Amino acid sequence: MFDTIRAWLSPTRMHRAPQYGRGTHALPNHNEKELFDRASEAFIQGDILSGYTFFLSSLIHQNDPFSIPHLSIERTDEMIRFSLYQGYALIKGTVTPTSLEAYADIALSEKLHVAIKRRFLERDFQLTYCRFSHSEGIIKLSIRLDNGTITPQKIFFPLREIALNADFEKEFIAGEFDESALLDTEHLLPISQNRIKSNYTFMHQWIKETRQSLIGLLSNDNTGMVSFSYLALLLQIDYLFLPHKKMAKNISEKINGYFMDDEKLTEDKNADLEQYLSELESMDIESFTTQFYHCAYTFSPFDQAMHDEIAAFIDESLNKVRWYKNNRSNYVITVIYRYISLYILYNYGLHPSLRALFHLHVEIYASDFFKTAGETPLYDPRTQTFKQNLIAQRVRESIEPYADRYKGLQSFAEHLNYSDLNHFSQSFYLQIKNLDYTEV
Incomplete structure (x- = not known):
C-alpha cells in the first residue's frame, strides 16, 4: 500500500537522456x-x-x-x-x-x-x-x-x-x-556565448583548483594521485563541455596516451598531461569558442559494454580507493570516486539507465556547474548536504522504466549513504555494481 501511495505521489517518468558526453543525447526508440x-x-x-x-x-x-x-x-x-x-x-x-x-x-x-x-x-x-x-x-x-x-x-x-x-x-x-x-555543414548550430563564457570560466577555475590541490604532492612520490587528478579534470572537461575539432582530438590523445602500454614512465605521462593543461589555460576565448557547436547524432560511437565489464572496472577502482585509505592518502579518494563515473562515461557504451545514473553522480560532484546551467543542484558543497528526495527520484526514473524488461532491475535509492560525498559514492558504486540486467 505504501509503494502504491508513493507511486501516486511521485509517479515515475521516463528519464531524459543526459545532454552531455559523446552519446546520442537522446533515448533509443522504445520499439x-x-x-x-x-x-x-x-x-x-x-x-x-x-x-x-x-x-x-x-x-x-x-x-x-x-x-x-x-x-x-x-x-x-x-x-x-x-x-x-x-x-x-x-x-x-x-x-x-x-x-x-x-x-x-x-x-x-x-x-x-x-x-x-x-x-x-x-x-x-x-x-x-x-x-x-x-x-x-x-x-x-x-x-x-x-x-x-x-x-x-x-x-x-x-x-x-x-x-x-x-x-x-x-x-x-x-x-x-x-x-x-567542408561540405554539408549547415546543420551545425552555434553554442550561446553565455554558455561559452561560462565553460571557459569553469575550465580555468578547475585547472586552478587542481593545481592548488596538488601543492606539496608533486615533489613527493605521489604519481598515482597526480594522475587521477589530471585525468579526472580532462575527463570532466570533455564530458561537460563536449569540445570538438582540435580540442577534442588533443584531449582524446592525452587520455588514451596515458593508458598506452609503452615504456614511458608515469611521471613523464603526468608531465604530458600537465603540459596540455597549461595549453588549455593559455587558450584565449576566441580560439576556445571555435571548438564548440551543437549537432545531432544517430549512432553512438561506443559498442555497448556488458554489465560485467562495468562491474569489474568499479571493483578495480574501489580496490584502489581501499589502498589509498589504508595509506592515509585521503585527498585522492574523492578524486578517484569522481574519476570512476567520468571514465566509464568516456570509455564504455552504456545502457540508457546506467548512462543516466553515472551522469547523476557527475552532477553531484559538479553541482556548481549544473547550478550555473540552470539545473537544481543535487549537492551543496558549502553545507555538504544532499537533495536526498531529488536524488532518489532521479535513481527511480533511471531504472524503473526498464523494470518490465529486466525483472531483477530494482531502484536502490533507499540504500544510499548520505553521510558525506565519500560514503555516498561508495554506496552508489556498490549498488551500481550489483544491478541485474538479465532479460526476461
Missing part, C-alpha cells in the same frame, strides 16, 4: 527491438522496402533535443530515400529492391591539402564497408549493399561505419586544416 524483428521478418518474406522501413525506423530516437530530425525517411512504391545526421556528417541514401547506396560529401577536393588526400587512400585500408572516392571535384565516403541476402545486421554495421567515419574525417579536417573546404 527498437520490435521494429528490428519486423525488419527481419520482412526481409525473409522478400519485402525489401518494408524491411528497410522497419529497420530505419528502429534508429529514430525518443526525445531528440535537436531542432532538425536526426533521421528522415521518404518511401515511394519503388524506393526509399533517407538522410541522417552524425555530428559533422550528413549521410544521404537510396534504397531499391536490389541495393542500398549511401554517401557523405566530405569536402571540395581543390581546397584540400595533398596530405589529406593521401590520408584518405590510407584510410581505405582501415575501413570494412565504405570507401573514399573523388567525383566532380568532391571527396565522398560511400557504401553500396546488395539486397540479395540482406538482414538488419548487414545494414546496421555498414551504415554506422560510414556515419562515424564521415563525422571523424570532417572533424579532423576542421581541426587541422581549412574548414571552408
Whole structure:
C-alpha cells in the first residue's frame, strides 16, 4: 500500500537522456527491438522496402533535443530515400529492391591539402564497408549493399561505419586544416556565448583548483594521485563541455596516451598531461569558442559494454580507493570516486539507465556547474548536504522504466549513504555494481 501511495505521489517518468558526453543525447526508440524483428521478418518474406522501413525506423530516437530530425525517411512504391545526421556528417541514401547506396560529401577536393588526400587512400585500408572516392571535384565516403541476402545486421554495421567515419574525417579536417573546404555543414548550430563564457570560466577555475590541490604532492612520490587528478579534470572537461575539432582530438590523445602500454614512465605521462593543461589555460576565448557547436547524432560511437565489464572496472577502482585509505592518502579518494563515473562515461557504451545514473553522480560532484546551467543542484558543497528526495527520484526514473524488461532491475535509492560525498559514492558504486540486467 505504501509503494502504491508513493507511486501516486511521485509517479515515475521516463528519464531524459543526459545532454552531455559523446552519446546520442537522446533515448533509443522504445520499439527498437520490435521494429528490428519486423525488419527481419520482412526481409525473409522478400519485402525489401518494408524491411528497410522497419529497420530505419528502429534508429529514430525518443526525445531528440535537436531542432532538425536526426533521421528522415521518404518511401515511394519503388524506393526509399533517407538522410541522417552524425555530428559533422550528413549521410544521404537510396534504397531499391536490389541495393542500398549511401554517401557523405566530405569536402571540395581543390581546397584540400595533398596530405589529406593521401590520408584518405590510407584510410581505405582501415575501413570494412565504405570507401573514399573523388567525383566532380568532391571527396565522398560511400557504401553500396546488395539486397540479395540482406538482414538488419548487414545494414546496421555498414551504415554506422560510414556515419562515424564521415563525422571523424570532417572533424579532423576542421581541426587541422581549412574548414571552408567542408561540405554539408549547415546543420551545425552555434553554442550561446553565455554558455561559452561560462565553460571557459569553469575550465580555468578547475585547472586552478587542481593545481592548488596538488601543492606539496608533486615533489613527493605521489604519481598515482597526480594522475587521477589530471585525468579526472580532462575527463570532466570533455564530458561537460563536449569540445570538438582540435580540442577534442588533443584531449582524446592525452587520455588514451596515458593508458598506452609503452615504456614511458608515469611521471613523464603526468608531465604530458600537465603540459596540455597549461595549453588549455593559455587558450584565449576566441580560439576556445571555435571548438564548440551543437549537432545531432544517430549512432553512438561506443559498442555497448556488458554489465560485467562495468562491474569489474568499479571493483578495480574501489580496490584502489581501499589502498589509498589504508595509506592515509585521503585527498585522492574523492578524486578517484569522481574519476570512476567520468571514465566509464568516456570509455564504455552504456545502457540508457546506467548512462543516466553515472551522469547523476557527475552532477553531484559538479553541482556548481549544473547550478550555473540552470539545473537544481543535487549537492551543496558549502553545507555538504544532499537533495536526498531529488536524488532518489532521479535513481527511480533511471531504472524503473526498464523494470518490465529486466525483472531483477530494482531502484536502490533507499540504500544510499548520505553521510558525506565519500560514503555516498561508495554506496552508489556498490549498488551500481550489483544491478541485474538479465532479460526476461
